[in-house]
Amino acid sequence: MTSAGSDAEDGPSLVEMFETHAGNKSDKWSHYPEIYERHLAKFLGEPVNLLEIGVFNGGSLQIWRNYFGADAKIVGVDIDPTTTLMIEDEAEIVIGDQADTAFLESLKTRMPRLDVVIDDGGHKAHQQIATFEALYPHLAEGGVYIVEDLHTSYWPHFGGGFGRESFIERSKRLIDLLHEWYWYNPSFNTYIVPPAERPQAMPAGDFAKSTFGLHFYDSMLVIEKRTQTEPWLRLYGQVSRDEVLKKRAQRALDEDNDPDIP
Numbered sequence: 001m002t003s004a005g006s007d008a009e010d011g012p013s014l015v016e017m018f019e020t021h022a023g024n025k026s027d028k029w030s031h032y033p034e035i036y037e038r039h040l041a042k043f044l045g046e047p048v049n050l051l052e053i054g055v056f057n058g059g060s061l062q063i064w065r066n067y068f069g070a071d072a073k074i075v076g077v078d079i080d081p082t083t084t085l086m087i088e089d090e091a092e093i094v095i096g097d098q099a100d101t102a103f104l105e106s107l108k109t110r111m112p113r114l115d116v117v118i119d120d121g122g123h124k125a126h127q128q129i130a131t132f133e134a135l136y137p138h139l140a141e142g143g144v145y146i147v148e149d150l151h152t153s154y155w156p157h158f159g160g161g162f163g164r165e166s167f168i169e170r171s172k173r174l175i176d177l178l179h180e181w182y183w184y185n186p187s188f189n190t191y192i193v194p195p196a197e198r199p200q201a202m203p204a205g206d207f208a209k210s211t212f213g214l215h216f217y218d219s220m221l222v223i224e225k226r227t228q229t230e231p232w233l234r235l236y237g238q239v240s241r242d243e244v245l246k247k248r249a250q251r252a253l254d255e256d257n258d259p260d261i262p
């Protein structure tokens with residue numbers, strides 16, 4: 001292990017860790033560390049199970065170990081067998097192809113609980129999509145799924161480009177799926193009824209039922225997995241619009257009748 005990180009909660013920020021990392025090189029775009037920190041800090045002090053697709057020099061695996069500490073389970077996946085030579089015991093490295101569904105199934109067995117997935121592998125749409133389809137359903141409640149380098153969705157040598165089956169195109173469809181609750185009932189009235197009082201459950205797919213949010217950044221998508229209950233348009237507070245208007249009318253009347261007001 002590069003440096004014990006069990007006290008990471010009180011230690012440097014993840015951004016500082018990337019800036020000062022003296023171990024193996026990690027290639028990440030300069031705006032990524034802040035995004036990681038925003039979504040991964042909640043796992044500090046927890047025995048987080050993190051899988052990163054794409055090892056290369058092993059630098060990012062070392063940083064995850066330093067950040068999350070000794071209790072974290074950190075696994076890196078790469079298609080290149082030489083990556084196993086990159087690090088010591090900071091992380092396990094598993095060799096395989098992120099587009100191979102049988103391999104992805106075996107990863108689920110190896111990591112029965114998965115809290116964080118970071119896809120920094122081959123960056124081609126078919127790889128990103130295969131990995132997402134296999135591993136997102138397996139991600140634990142409260143888990144975070146990150147896909148990096150989505151600019152490749154626009155780069156022809158990665159199979160990207162406008163109108164192509166890129167991961168960005170796939171993720172636009174995820175925006176629709178997040179809102180599946182609203183496809184069949186196009187009226188506010190349906191959602192004002194508290195879920196427990198509804199005559200029947202609202203139809204929605206697994207993605208809507210298990211996803212709290214999609215966060216799009218430059219070249220990065222972060223998906224937060226969290227069980228969702230049926231959407232409910234609640235009325236917070238006590239005073240209705242009619243009561244406000246009535247009060248105003250009464251006040252105007254009182255002022256009209258007040259002999260001290262000229």
Ligand SMILES: C[S@@+](CC[C@H](N)C(=O)[O-])C[C@H]1O[C@@H](n2cnc3c(N)ncnc32)[C@H](O)[C@@H]1O
Pocket residue numbers: 025026027028052053054055056057058059060077078079080083096097098099120121122123127
């Ligand atoms: C950008 S590098 C990873 C960088 C590393 N995560 C870091 O931050 O330092 C991409 C890695 O993905 C690996 N890779 C490419 N295609 C892959 C595939 N189909 N399955 C698994 N790994 C793949 C490459 O061998 C390479 O080591």
